[in-house]
Amino acid sequence: MTAAAGIPARFLATVGGYAGFTWDCAAATLRHGLRTDATLREAYVIGVRSLPVLVTMAVFVGTNLSIQGHAAFRTLGAHSLVGMFVALAGVREVCPLLAGTMVAAKTGTEICAQLAVMRTKEQIDALEVMAVNPYAELIAPRLLGIVLVMPALTVLTLAAAIASATAVAVWQLDVNPGEFRDYVFDNIRLADVGIAVLKGVLFGAVIATVSGFFGLTSERGPEGVGRATNRAIVAICVVCVMLNYLVTAVAYR
Amino acid sequence: MSVPAVEFAHVSKAFSGRVVLQDVDLRIPAGRTTVIIGPSGAGKSVFLKLLVGLLQPDEGRILVEGEDLTRLDEEGLYRLRRRIGMLFQDGALFDSMTVGENVAFPLRRHTRMREPEIDAAVASVLASVGLPGTQERMPSELSGGMRKRVGLARAIVLDPDIVLFDEPSSGLDPVTSDAIDQLIVEMRERLGKTFIVISHDIVGTFRIADHIAMLHGGRIVARGTPEEIRHSPDPVVRAFLRRNIPLPPLPGEREESP
Ligand SMILES: Nc1ncnc2c1ncn2[C@@H]1O[C@H](COP(=O)(O)OP(=O)(O)O)[C@@H](O)[C@H]1O
Numbered sequence: 001m002t003a004a005a006g007i008p009a010r011f012l013a014t015v016g017g018y019a020g021f022t023w024d025c026a027a028a029t030l031r032h033g034l035r036t037d038a039t040l041r042e043a044y045v046i047g048v049r050s051l052p053v054l055v056t057m058a059v060f061v062g063t064n065l066s067i068q069g070h071a072a073f074r075t076l077g078a079h080s081l082v083g084m085f086v087a088l089a090g091v092r093e094v095c096p097l098l099a100g101t102m103v104a105a106k107t108g109t110e111i112c113a114q115l116a117v118m119r120t121k122e123q124i125d126a127l128e129v130m131a132v133n134p135y136a137e138l139i140a141p142r143l144l145g146i147v148l149v150m151p152a153l154t155v156l157t158l159a160a161a162i163a164s165a166t167a168v169a170v171w172q173l174d175v176n177p178g179e180f181r182d183y184v185f186d187n188i189r190l191a192d193v194g195i196a197v198l199k200g201v202l203f204g205a206v207i208a209t210v211s212g213f214f215g216l217t218s219e220r221g222p223e224g225v226g227r228a229t230n231r232a233i234v235a236i237c238v239v240c241v242m243l244n245y246l247v248t249a250v251a252y253r
Numbered sequence: 254m255s256v257p258a259v260e261f262a263h264v265s266k267a268f269s270g271r272v273v274l275q276d277v278d279l280r281i282p283a284g285r286t287t288v289i290i291g292p293s294g295a296g297k298s299v300f301l302k303l304l305v306g307l308l309q310p311d312e313g314r315i316l317v318e319g320e321d322l323t324r325l326d327e328e329g330l331y332r333l334r335r336r337i338g339m340l341f342q343d344g345a346l347f348d349s350m351t352v353g354e355n356v357a358f359p360l361r362r363h364t365r366m367r368e369p370e371i372d373a374a375v376a377s378v379l380a381s382v383g384l385p386g387t388q389e390r391m392p393s394e395l396s397g398g399m400r401k402r403v404g405l406a407r408a409i410v411l412d413p414d415i416v417l418f419d420e421p422s423s424g425l426d427p428v429t430s431d432a433i434d435q436l437i438v439e440m441r442e443r444l445g446k447t448f449i450v451i452s453h454d455i456v457g458t459f460r461i462a463d464h465i466a467m468l469h470g471g472r473i474v475a476r477g478t479p480e481e482i483r484h485s486p487d488p489v490v491r492a493f494l495r496r497n498i499p500l501p502p503l504p505g506e507r508e509e510s511p
């Protein structure tokens with residue numbers, strides 16, 4: 001077999017392995033029960049740790065949405081449409097992805113590296129030998145923890161981006177505040193926020209399961225940990241943008 | 254003969270075509286210390302992983318206290334593993350937990366003991382491995398020898414019938430390694446359980462073993478009491494005991510790739 005022929009085969013094997021992994025996780029969690037205390041602790045830790053960097057990013061994405069929207073619509077003499085641009089591009093598309101990729105970068109890599117180190121240091125084997133299911137013990141609380149905080153993180157990202165976009169539009173670009181607000185809120189209804197939250201939740205599930213999969217199946221040793229983390233973050237980003245497209249395509253038909 | 258604690262019956266295991274264990278037949282008596290020695294890469298760790306069901310054999314049966322491990326579902330396997338404690342090579346302590354939490358972990362997961370009882374049990378088992386009052390330390394602050402002691406405390410806290418040791422003296426200086434051997438001997442006398450140790454350390458093996466089995470080239474090439482092994486006429490055993498002499502490769506054995 002040539003090297004080139006091996007790549008699709010390896011890709012399929014990885015996808016199959018991931019599917020089996022998620023199935024095993026679900027089955028193990030049903031069999032062994034969910035550790036609620038650990039889940040809530042994970043949710044709290046993930047939320048608190050991701051929030052500052054997420055809000056910072058959202059603020060400086062919001063600023064640029066206003067500037068670019070303003071620049072584009074000014075040439076048409078319709079610069080108050082900047083509010084619509086912020087709502088459509090920012091809220092519906094950029095912010096959920098931003099929340100997803102930031103949580104992936106912060107929490108996904110952490111989960112993956114932690115699990116890969118545990119595998120290297122035989123701690124996963126130790127769990128098994130102590131008759132504790134690693135999926136129920138390690139994966140399920142992290143998965144549910146992320147899924148629990150993603151709605152709040154997504155909404156806060158939206159709020160921060162809109163607030164900073166408003167500030168830039170009104171103070172820097174002299175857009176009429178009332179018009180700006182009307183254009184923003186005409187284009188963000190509750191359903192749009194709901195769809196953004198749904199995206200956030202789906203991204204969260206992808207982050208937890210993909211980083212869990214690559215972490216638990218990593219090769220031993222420091223290189224194994226690095227490689228697993230690297231693969232996880234790349235896979236998460238690719239899967240999330242594709243999911244983002246799917247959800248948008250279905251929801252905004 | 255009474256039921257052996259562990260029995261390997263014609264067990265073979267290969268990884269992607271590379272044979273690691275071949276037709277291994279071994280009965281390990283209850284209530285004794287059996288040491289399985291062999292050079293690095295002989296398949297000792299694979300042997301232990303088969304014994305706890307972390308790996309499945311390609312062929313053969315593995316009986317633990319008469320139960321065929323290869324036929325158990327997850328629930329049965331987990332029930333059986335609660336009667337087994339294992340000390341991993343570097344302790345395998347959970348880095349995010351204190352020493353006390355590590356030792357309490359099996360109690361929290363598998364018993365309904367309350368916090369004061371757990372605290373008392375943890376204190377007593379830590380004292381028995383020579384580390385009293387270390388509950389609040391983190392694993393990263395411990396020396397290699399201490400990590401093994403904590404690992405042993407965690408392995409015996411549920412009072413298992415069988416205790417497994419993966420290379421207990423590896424990675425330790427000679428003094429610490431002697432102390433661990435001493436601890437194993439003491440523990441065996443105190444607990445009266447089945448101890449199964451895998452090791453490539455010859456000196457330590459003769460110090461702790463009631464029985465020795467030698468694994469080489471995927472097979473059990475010798476077994477017996479320390480006396481019998483010491484006086485074995487088998488050239489492979491003699492070469493291994495003389496140490497520093499590379500073992501002759503067995504027919505059909507492939508060299509290890511670096
Ligand atoms: N999970 C595995 N996958 C593939 N090969 C393995 C695996 N575990 C062990 N091996 C191979 O089996 C052989 C024996 O390994 P091991 O049991 O760790 O030896 P040791 O006697 O030093 O403990 C080694 O060549 C090792 O590469």
Ligand SMILES: [Mg+2]
Pocket residue numbers: 297298420
């Ligand atoms: Mg080994």
